[in-house]
Amino acid sequence: MNSDKIAILQRALIREKAARKEAEKILEKKAAELYALTQELSETNTRLEKTIQQKISQLQVFESIVDAYVVVDFNGEVLKMNESAIALLGYDFRKAPIFLLDLVDEKMRERTQNAFSTLIKEGLLKNFQMEIFSKDGQQKIVQINASMLYDENQVPIAAQGIARDITQQQASEDRLISSESRLTTLITNLDSGVLLEDEQRKIVLTNKKFCELFSIPVSPAEMVGLDCSNAAAQTKHFFEDPAGFVKGIDKIIRKRKLVLGETLAFKDGRIFRRDYIPIFKDKEFQGNLWSYKDITLETKYQQSIEAEKQKYSSIIANMKLGLLEVDNDEKIAMLNQSFSEMSGYSEEELIGKTASTLFLEGEQSEVNSKERSKRNQGLFNSYELQVKTKQGESRCWLISGAPNYNLNGKVIGSIGIHLDITEMKTLEVQKEVLLKKLKTRNAELQEYAHIVSHDLKSPLRSINALVNWLKEDNKGVFDTSSLQNFSLIENTLEKMENLISGILNYSSIVENTEKHQQVDLNILLEELKAITYFPAHISLKVTNKLPKISGDPIRLQQLFQNLLNNAIQHIDKEKGLVEVDVVEHLSYYQFSVKDNGIGIEKKYHNKIFKIFQSLNTHNESTGIGLSIVKKIVDLYKGEIWLESEVGVGTTFYFTLIK
Amino acid sequence: MNKKSLNILMIEDDAIEVMKLHRTIASLDKSHAIVEMKNGDEALAYLKSEAPFPDIILLDLNMPKLDGMELLTILKADTELACIPAIVLTTSNNPKDVLSCYQLGIAGYVFKPLSYEDYTLKIKQILSYWSINELTNK
Numbered sequence: 122m123n124s125d126k127i128a129i130l131q132r133a134l135i136r137e138k139a140a141r142k143e144a145e146k147i148l149e150k151k152a153a154e155l156y157a158l159t160q161e162l163s164e165t166n167t168r169l170e171k172t173i174q175q176k177i178s179q180l181q182v183f184e185s186i187v188d189a190y191v192v193v194d195f196n197g198e199v200l201k202m203n204e205s206a207i208a209l210l211g212y213d214f215r216k217a218p219i220f221l222l223d224l225v226d227e228k229m230r231e232r233t234q235n236a237f238s239t240l241i242k243e244g245l246l247k248n249f250q251m252e253i254f255s256k257d258g259q260q261k262i263v264q265i266n267a268s269m270l271y272d273e274n275q276v277p278i279a280a281q282g283i284a285r286d287i288t289q290q291q292a293s294e295d296r297l298i299s300s301e302s303r304l305t306t307l308i309t310n311l312d313s314g315v316l317l318e319d320e321q322r323k324i325v326l327t328n329k330k331f332c333e334l335f336s337i338p339v340s341p342a343e344m345v346g347l348d349c350s351n352a353a354a355q356t357k358h359f360f361e362d363p364a365g366f367v368k369g370i371d372k373i374i375r376k377r378k379l380v381l382g383e384t385l386a387f388k389d390g391r392i393f394r395r396d397y398i399p400i401f402k403d404k405e406f407q408g409n410l411w412s413y414k415d416i417t418l419e420t421k422y423q424q425s426i427e428a429e430k431q432k433y434s435s436i437i438a439n440m441k442l443g444l445l446e447v448d449n450d451e452k453i454a455m456l457n458q459s460f461s462e463m464s465g466y467s468e469e470e471l472i473g474k475t476a477s478t479l480f481l482e483g484e485q486s487e488v489n490s491k492e493r494s495k496r497n498q499g500l501f502n503s504y505e506l507q508v509k510t511k512q513g514e515s516r517c518w519l520i521s522g523a524p525n526y527n528l529n530g531k532v533i534g535s536i537g538i539h540l541d542i543t544e545m546k547t548l549e550v551q552k553e554v555l556l557k558k559l560k561t562r563n564a565e566l567q568e569y570a571h572i573v574s575h576d577l578k579s580p581l582r583s584i585n586a587l588v589n590w591l592k593e594d595n596k597g598v599f600d601t602s603s604l605q606n607f608s609l610i611e612n613t614l615e616k617m618e619n620l621i622s623g624i625l626n627y628s629s630i631v632e633n634t635e636k637h638q639q640v641d642l643n644i645l646l647e648e649l650k651a652i653t654y655f656p657a658h659i660s661l662k663v664t665n666k667l668p669k670i671s672g673d674p675i676r677l678q679q680l681f682q683n684l685l686n687n688a689i690q691h692i693d694k695e696k697g698l699v700e701v702d703v704v705e706h707l708s709y710y711q712f713s714v715k716d717n718g719i720g721i722e723k724k725y726h727n728k729i730f731k732i733f734q735s736l737n738t739h740n741e742s743t744g745i746g747l748s749i750v751k752k753i754v755d756l757y758k759g760e761i762w763l764e765s766e767v768g769v770g771t772t773f774y775f776t777l778i779k
Numbered sequence: 780m781n782k783k784s785l786n787i788l789m790i791e792d793d794a795i796e797v798m799k800l801h802r803t804i805a806s807l808d809k810s811h812a813i814v815e816m817k818n819g820d821e822a823l824a825y826l827k828s829e830a831p832f833p834d835i836i837l838l839d840l841n842m843p844k845l846d847g848m849e850l851l852t853i854l855k856a857d858t859e860l861a862c863i864p865a866i867v868l869t870t871s872n873n874p875k876d877v878l879s880c881y882q883l884g885i886a887g888y889v890f891k892p893l894s895y896e897d898y899t900l901k902i903k904q905i906l907s908y909w910s911i912n913e914l915t916n917k
Contacts, residue, residue: 575841575870582870582893583795589895590802611894618893675874 171273189263189284192270197221197237200279209263209286211256224253226260236265240280244269250287262288309341314413320406322349322374334393334413335359361386373397377406384416392420443518443539446525451475451493454534463518463541465511480508496524496535505542517543563631570628574621581614581621588614623745626679627732630752633673640674642667642681646701649682659689659697667703668710670777672757680753683746684714684773691718691771709759709776720767730761750775782910785811788833790822790850791868792842796891800837803899804906811906819845823853826860834914835886836865837905840876848876851883862915866905 189206193199199219202210212219225233233251240246246267253261267282305326308315314331318324327341335356337344353370357363366385373380380397387393398410437444443460447453453471461468464480471479477489485507492504503521510516522537588610592599599607646663655661670677681701688699700715721729730751732744754761754775765771787804791797797815804811814833816822819842826832836854840847847867854860864886869876872890880888889905892898 571871571873572841578870578893579793579796582891582895582898583793585893586795586799586802586895586898615893 167273186283189286190281191221191284192279192281193221194279195241206284209255209261209284210253224255226252226254237280240267241269241277244277246282260288261286262291312414314411316349316411316413317400317408318349318411319408322409323347324349325408331413334415359387359389361388374409384420385413391415391417443541444536445476445539446534446536447476448534449497449532451477460539463510463516463539464508465514470511480510481506482509492520492522493535496522497532499524499532516541517546567629567631570625574625577621578618581618585611585614620745623749627745627749627752630676630679630749630756632756636673636675637671638674639669640672640677641669642677642703645674645678646681649678649685653682653685653689655689656697658695659692659699661685662698662700664700664702667701667712668705668779670710670779672777676753676756680750680775681714683750687746687750687773688714688716688718688771692716693719706776709778711774711776713772713774715770715772717770720769721763721765721771722767723765726763726765729763782809782907783834783914784809785834785906785910786831787811787813787906788816788822788825788836788838788863789813790816790819790836790838790842790847792817792839796839796868799895799898800902803902806899807903807906809906809910811910818842819847819850819853822850826854832859832863834863835909836863837868838865840867840869840871840880848879848883851880851885855884864909864912864914866909 186203187205189209190201190203191199191206192201197220199212199214199221202214202219207213210219210224212224222230222233229251236246236249236251246265249265249267251263251265253263255261263284264287265282265284267280269277270279270281272278308326309328311328311330314334315326315328316324316331317326324344324347327344329341331337332339332341332344353367357366360366369383377399379399380395383395383397385393385395392415394414394416396412398412400407400410437457440457441459443463444455444457445453445460446455453474453476456468456471461471464471466479477486481489488504489506492502495502501521501523503519506518506520508516508518519540519542520537521540522535524532525534525536527533588607592604592607643663643666646661646667650661685699689697692699694717698717700713702713702715704711704713729747732748750773751761754777757777759776759778761773761775763771763773787800789797789800791800801813804813814825814830816825822836822838823845838847838850845853847869851865851867854863854865861884865884866887866889867880867885868889868891870891877888887905889901892901
């Protein structure tokens with residue numbers, strides 16, 4: 122390498138050195154400038170910070186906070202408070218100094234003091250609840266969030282806090298809790314068995330009734346947390362259809378849809394109603410709520426009501442009485458088959474029509490509307506109406522109506538039972554005519570019998586007189602045989618006279634309750650004994666005391682008289698005895714008239730009561746006596762019969778109603 | 780005993796009945812006068828006439844035209860005629876008739892028996908009773 126080159130390199134090096142030194146000088150100067158600038162910036166920063174802090178504390182935060190904002194010193198004296206705080210506490214620090222602790226409930230003072238200490242030490246207090254009394258004495262629950270305020274040297278100078286009035290919130294929470302507990306009590310004591318499962322089918326809640334219904338031996342509280350996944354299989358033996366029960370539960374759980382009012386039959390005869398409610402919160406499945414209710418009794422009632430209803434429906438449908446239900450405007454609402462048959466109209470032709478315009482004419486409508494207004498007042502009634510059927514036939518209906526009420530007890534129409542009494546009516550009219558005719562005929566017959574007997578008897582008397590005169594006028598002329606014939610004529614006349622009297626008596630026995638009175642049969646027998654001819658060898662004996670009987674004294678006298686006469690006439694013994702006796706029965710008396718006469722053969726027992734059937738040729742016997750007896754006994758609705766032994770005697774028995 | 784002779788008004792439609800009375804009276808020791816009337820109308824006409832009033836009236840109930848009951852009703856409504864004793868002689872023993880007659884105010888009710896002998900006995904006693912009675916004769 123040459124010296125020139127070395128010189129050149131040396132000179133360049135020197136130049137380079139100088140340049141670097143210059144650059145270092147400039148750099149030094151610049152660094153000093155930068156330091157000064159940084160220093161200035163830092164000062165400005167600190168100033169700014171302070172200003173910001175002041176601003177925050179004085180203006181923005183302080184004024185704009187909606188919640189109560191309070192700044193206190195270390196003694197708890199209020200330095201600043203906003204309008205909300207004044208409203209909350211009722212005190213204003215500008216008017217008088219406020220110490221926060223004075224506002225706190227005495228019991229809470231210590232706790233509050235501690236919390237304040239914590240705040241000073243740690244610089245922060247979160248969600249502290251305390252009870253204070255506002256100026257007007259109201260207790261308020263407030264939640265405090267507080268922090269410490271520092272000066273620029275990080276020394277705490279005061280505490281600032283935001284207080285929120287949570288009195289209302291607290292009260293709602295309390296209410297929620299008490300309502301929850303009420304609900305729990307309600308569920309616990311519910312008459313239905315309730316089971317609440319979570320989404321995992323673990324029991325959340327159940328009640329006593331549930332345990333009772335399924336004979337679970339533990340308390341509802343002990344059930345909480347148990348897994349129900351297998352419960353259906355475990356309890357299926359209770360049910361009449363175990364497999365069906367398990368299947369049903371599975372299906373419900375799968376579907377998670379509301380199922381209400383399912384009926385489950387137990388093997389022991391009980392019947393349950395089950396409701397299933399799936400529980401969702403914000404569309405998210407939360408669990409299952411089951412409710413079981415024993416409705417055995419209700420079901421039984423319902424079944425019997427249903428059975429009754431069926432029974433009456435079928436009676437109504439099949440009865441021979443027409444049933445018609447009308448509303449308040451008399452529009453037909455319901456009818457049965459019989460009504461349709463009676464009226465000639467079909468059901469379709471009648472429903473919705475006005476009954477009266479369809480069936481009634483003229484004054485019958487008036488009768489009907491009068492009866493209807495009675496029913497609207499809630500009265501029951503029955504009346505007859507002349508109606509026109511579809512065929513135009515005039516029929517007579519007997520209607521028995523009753524107001525129809527709704528569940529609120531308001532009259533909504535009426536229900537009428539209709540009976541076609543046209544035939545009955547005709548018969549009734551016929552009967553009345555016949556009865557009237559019969560009455561006239563009877564009266565005529567009576568009259569006739571009297572006249573005939575008078576007219577028949579007169580000639581007899583005349584013949585008797587004439588025969589007598591013949592005998593008198595020709596005394597000593599007639600021979601014995603002729604005189605005997607005269608005597609026979611007289612006997613025959615007498616017999617004829619008796620016969621006529623008998624017929625008259627027989628025909629005049631007619632029902633006449635007007636003449637009924639209490640008759641003492643003892644007195645009646647005494648009287649009869651006096652007026653009846655008892656031959657010397659025949660005696661009358663009344664064995665027991667006779668009763669008093671209600672009846673026509675003349676008829677009763679005829680009754681006994683004819684029996685006594687019959688007995689007397691037929692006695693053939695040397696010492697005759699007629700015995701009258703009575704036996705009392707529950708509703709009637711049984712009398713007997715016993716004689717020791719000739720007796721009557723069995724084959725004649727029925728014949729003797731028939732008119733003109735005299736079995737012997739006794740002069741005084743007309744054969745009417747026993748017919749009269751029978752007729753009177755019949756008239757008094759009694760019975761008559763006899764027991765007899767030929768040659769020994771006869772006993773006639775007859776009964777008279779008490 | 781001094782018995783009066785009676786003026787008898789006999790009202791009877793049956794001829795033989797009239798004969799019976801005549802014959803019965805004829806058989807008595809005492810004679811009585813008899814006026815015969817066939818029915819109520821005739822009798823009433825007679826009583827309303829100038830003829831003297833009878834002492835007693837014997838009347839049947841069953842008669843044509845005005846019958847016994849109707850005649851009695853008229854007689855008993857008349858102050859003068861009502862005083863004449865009226866004795867019913869009848870075949871009716873209907874208790875109803877007996878009652879009605881006594882209510883009208885008769886002086887006796889005699890049932891005509893079948894036998895003539897019984898009849899004469901009854902008539903004799905009736906007449907003998909009335910013949911000892913004081914009567915209001917016009």
